[in-house]
Amino acid sequence: MDVKEEAMKMHAQWAGKLEVKSRVQIQDSHDLSIAYTPGVAQPCLAIQKDPSLSYTLTRRWNTVAVITDGTAILGLGDIGPEAGMPVMEGKCVLFKEFADIDAIPLCLKTKDVDELVRTIYLLSGSFGGINLEDISAPRCFEVERRLKELCDIPVFHDDQHGTAIIVGAALMNALKVTGKKIGEIRCVINGAGSAGIAIAKHLMRLGVKNLTLCDRFGMICEGMEGLNPAHEEMSHVTNLEHKKGTLADALVGADVFVGVSAPGVLKPEMIKSMAKDPIVFPMANPVPEIMPEEALEAGAAVVGTGRSDFPNQINNVLAFPGIFRGALDVRASDINDEMKTAASFAIAGIITDEELSKECILPKAFDKRIVPAVAKAVAEAAIKSGVAAVQKK
Incomplete structure (x- = not known):
């Protein structure tokens, strides 16, 4: 069985790579009244007075939206939003597995730039960050630019910057x-x-x-x-x-x-x-x-290639989990040039002088040093450049 056949078999077996799991137990009426009504009204009213409390009273602080319109899915091109869902689910799995970030796949049924921008902006209050994915050029440039102007959370087009x-x-x-x-x-x-x-x-x-x-x-x-x-x-x-x-x-x-x-x-x-x-x-x-x-x-x-079966794989998974981890940890409003530069230096710096060779210029995807190093560098750059709302604990 080759990779394509096995992928089809496993996707049918999984029936989706994600699920929603509760962080609280509701075993009696008291639990219900605390997690839901009437007790839930108190954090609602608190957030109404101070929207920033949505980062401490809800899971927003650790949640990213992975959003596509299905127009540039992998090397497959414009195959539509529904057909892009397996990729978006996979990206969300990588967020969770590598950086313990909760990510939600959203596949939007429009190619209109105005509709994309408006829809994503209206959703942005539910998330700590936006990861744009597989949106075709040159539309992706305008979508990202306009969202960065509108949103008070990081907007990052991984195909470009990662x-x-x-x-x-x-x-x-x-x-x-x-x-x-x-x-x-x-x-x-x-x-x-x-x-x-x-x-x-x-x-x-x-x-x-x-x-x-x-x-x-x-x-x-x-x-x-x-x-x-x-x-x-x-x-x-x-x-x-x-x-x-x-x-x-x-x-x-x-x-x-x-x-x-x-x-x-x-x-x-x-x-x-x-x-x-x-x-x-x-x-x-x-x-x-x-x-x-x-x-x-x-x-x-x-x-260096993009493939995992040759040395020096140039793979975005080395970047985006740590970048978003660092941005979320300090509640950054943007992922700016200073943070991107810091990420490059952090990734390069993981390879020691003893490890460095023509066949080892980058760490492997599963190197446990990557996410902590990148997150730390990105968080520090966010604080230094003035886009962090909080200091990292």
Whole structure:
């Protein structure tokens, strides 16, 4: 039985990966009067006077909504909200298993940006944070931007920022292996969707100065016609030499390749044209832009993919549980750039000098050090940047 067959069998057996479990026992009328009416009126009235008490008198402090519209589910594309539910349930399981966060899957039956924003905002009072998931670009940028303006709780599009944070951590340690400095490298990102753009912005925050974005039409360059607003914005801060051409042209002399695009687009000869000891992160899933063994044979010094069956898995599960744990612990109103940067440094810092090698630039997903380290760094960054409502106990 292969993975696909086993997954179908187990999903039918589970009949859902989540359930609601009560934290209180109701065994007699006294218990009922305390947990429900008439006693429950007292916390209701207290929250009416001070809405912040919803964090101490209800489970809101530890609850995240995982929300999709079903338009970009994994590599399957626009398959609809109902079909996205197994993924959202799975994401909620990861929140609980890795960071003891209660997460609720919500699959919304609309592709309208206004309806998405309005619906999610109206729900936000029930949660301590919002994890946007698998919403197609470029709509996802506007949905997140507008929700961050409206909501007083963190709104985080994991496909963008979780991916960027892990790539940042992986790059930091890969640079240690190769002896290169982040401010001196040339970096090429292939794939200019939500993940590619978020990665570009994050790597520039970390210190990358020379960065080029490519899509299926080649290098994105200032002044190009037909750019969408997200590409137009990035054209002003990337490809500062205004080069034009293909991915192959962009990679000549480059130090780093990051792929969030399509299987097989990175050829061995392209790696051979890169600078000495190139770093190659082909992250298309399940089939990467180039297979790791091919990349290494072509001269790559460090290779990381999105797959668990190769070394250096670049996986969002290293980021989002700890990030939300830290944000919830200090009741942060946002997950800002300072918190994302802190998360990258925390993840990279888990790998000791003794552990660091070309096949070990990131911790494994089940490394117990990850969530506490990331949560602590994120909470401290939230406090320092002024978005935390409480100090962590």
